[in-house]
Amino acid sequence: MNIEDHRRLRESLGAFALDQLSPGERTAVQAHLDGCADCRAELAEILPLAAPLKLVDPARLDQDPGAPPAWLEGSILGAIKAEPRRTGRWWLAAAAAVLLIGGAGIGYAVAPDPPKIPLESVQVTAVAAGVRSTADVVPHTWGMEIKLVGTGFAPGKKYHVVVLDGQGKVAPAGEFIGTGAKQMSCNLNSAVLRADARSFEVLDETDQVILRGQV
Ligand SMILES: [Zn+2]
The missing domain is CATH 2.60.40.770 (Immunoglobulin-like)
Structure with missing residues (x-):
């Protein structure tokens, strides 16, 4: 993988953590993570920060479309402030996810379903x-x-x-x-x-x- 491809893959880790990738993109990231300790370390830092975004219950949003809850935005802003050096584009993916959630739940509803994994x-x-x-x-x-x-x-x-x-x-x-x-x-x-x-x-x-x- 050349440097440019690797940079692009790394920038998609935020979207990966938020389940915002298509199944094909997701598979590519997963395959890369298996062989790249740097990206695994990056993902380990992103996952706890991305978790608050995943708290949003799509079923509830369908009944109650509207702005994302204030604490959700607060979590993202707080995480950005806590990590000022983290200026990569993955925050755009996080912000995009919030916009989708804010968009009356429509964006969330049309997002591809994550693959069914046994619980x-x-x-x-x-x-x-x-x-x-x-x-x-x-x-x-x-x-x-x-x-x-x-x-x-x-x-x-x-x-x-x-x-x-x-x-x-x-x-x-x-x-x-x-x-x-x-x-x-x-x-x-x-x-x-x-x-x-x-x-x-x-x-x-x-x-x-x-x-x-x-x-
Ligand atoms: Zn990598």
Whole structure:
């Protein structure tokens, strides 16, 4: 792969993390990631930042088209401010995803469906009172995705998720905002491979463990 092709592929990692690529493009990126440690490292940094965008539930947007929630824009702006050196075009892909979401859900609705991947249901133990949750994990070539559904996370409060491997190493898997009694559903991505992952934890703003999952 020449330098120009590699630059273009690297710029598509943001869109890849957001599931915004066509199946063909996605396959090309996946094949490249298998052989390129640099791009895997780049993706590992992008995934936790991209996760808030994936919180948006397309089903809810269909019923309630409108502007993206303020916290969603806030997450992106916050991430940009936190990472000023990250000026590559992948942020355009992130912004485009927000515009699609903002466009009355139409753009989101016509986006290609991600390929159907079998979900693996995992055991979740709530540590905090009032929290009820289930989780499935999806193995990817670049890491593991956690699909978390639950209620009882304090509304408006920020939670972060980490994945632990067999050596006790901790990797970030993204953040979400609690929705109280209303069911919350989000996809969280970590760069820990499914085979290496042992558990994940959801922590609150004071780093208290709210729930644990065995994977
Ligand atoms: Zn590469």
